[in-house]
Every structure is written in C-alpha cells, then in structure tokens.
Amino acid sequence: MREVAVIGVGMTKWGELWEKSLRQIFVETALLALDDAGVDRIDSLIVGSMSSGLFVGQEHVASLLADYLGQTPVPAARVESACASGGLALRMGFIEVASGMADIVLAGGVEKMTDVNGHEATYALGTAADQEYECFHGITFPGLYALIALAHMEKYGTTREQLAMVAVKNHDNGSLNPLAQFPFKITVDSVLSSVLVADPLRVLDCSPITDGAAAVVLCSVEMAKKLKKPIVKITGSGQATDTIALSSRKDITWLESTFQAAKKAYAMAGKKPEDIDIVEVHDCFTIAEICVTEALGLVEKGKGGKAVEEGLTALQGKIPVNASGGLKAKGHPVGATGVAQAVEIVKQLRGEAGPRQVKEAKVGLTQNMGGSGGSTVVHIFERA
C-alpha cells in the first residue's frame, strides 16, 4: 500500500442555505479544496451523503456532482454510513489512493437538510437507527441518545451540568470559527433552561440541522512531495460496526464501534491515545462526546463528564476536543461532518487554524459516528 497525504482542504460557511442547491454548495466547496491543493484534475470523486434521497429527492449524487464539477468522465462514488458518511468517503478515498487505483482523489461530503420540514427531517435522521425496531415504534433519534445519557448518569454519576459543559466548550471553540453555523458562546444556564427535547437532553445538547459541504484532496505522499505542498499524512484508518439497535447491546454507555475503529487506526499508525495532540469527535449530542472520549481511550471509562468539567478537553487543555466547534456549534450537515473533521485537523496540523490554533499539534485524530454508534470511522493524521 502507498502512503497517502491530504494536499488540499475546503469548507464554506455552514448554516441554513436556502438560496443554494445541494450541487452549488458542494461545487463551491470542492473548488476551494482543489485550489488549495493546486491541482486541476482528479482521478476519482468520492462523496459522502447520508440521505440526499429523503432530504432533496436526489440519489446518484456523485455522478451529478462530477458533472457539475466539470470532471466527467472520472469515476464518482457516493458512500453512506448514516452520519459517518463523510468519514467513510475519506476512508474510501484513502484506500483508492493507497491501492494505486487513483493518484488524486477528491473526497467530499454534503448534505442539504433544511429543504424539508421538521417532521420530515426527524424521519430522515431516524433512518440511521434501526427503523423497524426503534423509530417505527415511536422513539426519535434524540430519544436514543437520551437513553444513553440516562444510563451514563446512573452508572457513572455523570451530571446534567457536565453534559451542558460539553456544549459550552464547543460553542467557545465555535465562536472562533467564522465558518460555523452558530459562532457564538453559550452558558451552562442557557443550556439548562433551553427547551427539553428528550429527557435529559435539551435543544442546546443537540447538534443542529445544517446545510453544508466539506472536501479534501488526497494523493500519494510521493506525488505530494513533487507538488511541493505542505504534507499531512493519513497514517491510520479504522472502521467498525456495532449492533444497530441499542436494545441489542450489553452496555449502552459503551461505544464498541468507536473502540474497535480506533483500535485499528491506532495499530495502523503505531500510535497510542496519549500520542494524540488534537481530536475532532462526533458530538451529535453532548452525551456522545463524553462516551466517545472514553471509547477512544483519551479518558478513563466513566470519566468523560469529569474530564470536561476539569477542562481536560478544552482548547487549552491536555487533549483539545472539537477545536472547530464540533457538530454542536459548527453544524452537522450529516454527510459532510466527517470530512469537515479532517479539514479542521489538517488546518491545525499545518498551523493555519487562526485564533483556535492548538500549539504544537503534530498528531490529530478524527472520529465520525453513524446512528447511535452502529458504525464509526476513525482516522489519524500526522504532519510530515
């Protein structure tokens, strides 16, 4: 297998982009990544999108986007693993370059979620769970994470305030990210007094509904050296699954797919949790970030809430988590999220993250999760 580098990244302002179509959002973003990489051709396009069919009535999006990007006849593939579709696009692009099937791959993600009403969006997001045995019986997607939160509070003494602190931290970071959907600070009080969605989760515990895209350009390290671009290598890629329904798990506070995906990525990169300088994780709900930091081995099992309270995961903490603002403040256009995580890590490792720059960041990790942990994709990045 060939070594793989990220040589270009692109992201545009996320939010409720009613004046733009899915194709427009993606193409603008992809062009930024291509400009950043300094290349004008690609050998392959991989696009992560969770549910373009339900959100905008369009499947076959990779073919559509290759066309609108002016890149036909290149191969174009859409990949999907619910909210981990972006991470999967990155992984498939990585494999394609590593295998030698393609020299330059554009891996992107996109979702246009605000063209449907709230009921339709809730239905579409529920397709990430086991619809037949979970959502069709009445539970919503936030409801599944509420069950996880209640179990974590019961088992480990995690507090309602600690959940809120995850949102506060991520909005602190997001206030430094001009591309974030909600680039402003919030307080623990505002989280605790926000509308209840699924007890104990309130609306400020939840990531928003977002329109947005993100893209990265991948090539072999050998080719990257010739292009004389700043090189960030992908040194580890891990993907894993768990039971899709919460009811099938022994312990719903433990994200086995994240643990397994991380284990593979760490092994491939020859790294341990303590070697990681900065991480972007899947905080679709505040409780998710707490469980993820535990499953990644960054904190001890059951201590995720305490770690946030103690500032361990803050921008200036020992292991900064979600410097970009995370899904909570940056937004969560589901198919784009995993790629945007990579965009942030690459910017950080290149020292281009501006006011939210983490000092001495040399090794970064992204964790992108589908459903209530049914699938996870983890990548490890290193400055060359």
Add this chain to the structure above:
Amino acid sequence: MREVAVIGVGMTKWGELWEKSLRQIFVETALLALDDAGVDRIDSLIVGSMSSGLFVGQEHVASLLADYLGQTPVPAARVESACASGGLALRMGFIEVASGMADIVLAGGVEKMTDVNGHEATYALGTAADQEYECFHGITFPGLYALIALAHMEKYGTTREQLAMVAVKNHDNGSLNPLAQFPFKITVDSVLSSVLVADPLRVLDCSPITDGAAAVVLCSVEMAKKLKKPIVKITGSGQATDTIALSSRKDITWLESTFQAAKKAYAMAGKKPEDIDIVEVHDCFTIAEICVTEALGLVEKGKGGKAVEEGLTALQGKIPVNASGGLKAKGHPVGATGVAQAVEIVKQLRGEAGPRQVKEAKVGLTQNMGGSGGSTVVHIFERA
C-alpha cells in the same frame, strides 16, 4: 495491487417478496455466497443499495446488515450510484482486496422496492436522473429512455420490432433461470401489444420493480489458491461518469460513460471486445441493451438493433448477451443488479449455469449503469 478472485456467489429467487424484509432478503443471499466460498469470516462488507431510504425508510443499511449477518465489528459500507450501485459495490470490494486493506470482502447488493406504491416507486427511480432539471419538470425515468429510443430509431433506422426482440431474447434466456422474477417466454407480438408506458416504449420493454439481493465473496488470488476453490479472477475494473441530464449530451444515442468505463476495464485486463465470450449488460429498457452493446464495442455504432435481429446476441449467438435473462426477465432490484451480473458471469465461467450454459466461456464482462447513463461500472472476469 494484489490480484483479486471471486470465490463465492449467492442469489435467491427474485420477485415481489412481500413476506420478507430487506434485511432477511440480504442475509439469506449473503449466507449462500459465504457457504459457496467456504469461509466463515469476512474482513469487510460492501453493500450496494440505490434508495433504501425512499423504498423502506432505512439508511445505514451496511451497518444494519453487518449486524444481522452476525459480522460486527467488521467495517461495513453502503455505496450508491443509482442503478449501478451493485457494480460499484463490486468495484469497491475489488479495490479493498487489491489494496491489501482487507483479505476477504463480501460485496453485495439489495433493494426492496415493492413496499411502496407505483407513484412512490416512480419518484424514487427518478432520483437517478437530474431531478431538478428532468423529473421535477414532469418527465419520468422511462420517458428519458423513450427519448433515447426515438433518437436511435431516427438516426440509425432501429425498428420497433428490434426493440421487442431484445425483450424476447432476454425472456428466452430468463425462462432457463429458475431464480428469475419472470422465468417465461414472451413474443414480439406480446411486446408490441403491451401497454404503452412512454412512446415508443411499452411495459414489456421495461425491466420490472423487484425485491432481491445478490452477493459475491472476494479475496486475493493468493488466498483463493490456498482455499482450493474454483478461481474466477477479476482482471479489469472500470468506472466512469457522463453528464447526468440527457439535455447536456451531444448525442443521446451514445453512452459515453459505458464507453469510458469499458475502455478502462479492457485496458486493465489487456483485452479487446472480440476477446469477450459472454456479457451481462444493463437492459433496464430494451433500447438500453442496444446502446450498451454499441458502447462496449461488441457491435458497430448504430447496429445494436440489427445485431439482436440477426441473433448475434442470443444464447447460441456469437456474443451471448444477458444469458441470465437480464434485468428484463430476471428482475431489477436496482442495488442488487450489478452484483447479480457478476454472479451469472462467475457461474458461466465455472460451467455451472445449467441449461443456459454458454460453451467455452472463458472471459466474461459485466456492465452496470446508473440513471440514463450518468454512471457506468464495467468488470472483466477470467477463469484462472
């Protein structure tokens, strides 16, 4: 890159499977492929599905199916390229094995299409076209192929009867395939007197709405030799795109994505059209098979209709096309179709195709197409 072999194939009876769920259809099929391969573990699962979200309200299907197949925590990816999703699953599995990322990959496809009504199915299938500029303005998916048929008739003198002969030939072959949805013969007269769908295409020119799955097990040729299984190698894999909307093409009778994908596959395998003994192509409509045989270089441009009339593509012809019955008679569960084509070619190359066995078949080709030719995946298979 490592050499890749198919060591197991599986397919169950296709049709209107109202008594079975998507997961059940897929798992039964996947177990057949694993049994055929004689392996009890996989390193990765790739599933092609065009629109499980619109058809059964379930995305995240690869994670779901890994779970129901008892294979968690293996990585599982759903891939989509409209009706070419199955071919794309095969290609992604091929790349994963070739790269060394996985030793044994289960590549499958599945679609459960009969749980929605006709209006909803028409809408879902239209998501393969450019919805915003084609279907949202009133054209249906059969309408797009009807335009292609009219143009081909006008430009090359292809006759209404020649279109019908494609359906008759494929039903002749399908009558020999017990797993086909419609395993019976039809006549030119019955095609010509069937209900008009989109002039000049009639209902017997159209592939049906089908529930079904197909699966293959891939591994490196090196490993296949150790397993002492009959080896069919995948020696060529090509994928390409074209403009998604017909209105953007110079000549709508020419399938550029098929031409480009085939060119790559031929080059990788070191083969020419005349080296191919048997092909399975994407006859979603009768006119499609005619255009595809031309774009693959099996017949001269404009001569696809005449080739059928002269029996060139019949089971006993010079280059048998769709020995399985094709999409027309075998059925077309969109995400499964591309994988089922591989299942047929592997059976033919192993000499296990029973009454529809093509003699001396040593090199086979599959062509799986998305939308009205917006994307195509081509593979070449050889008996080792």
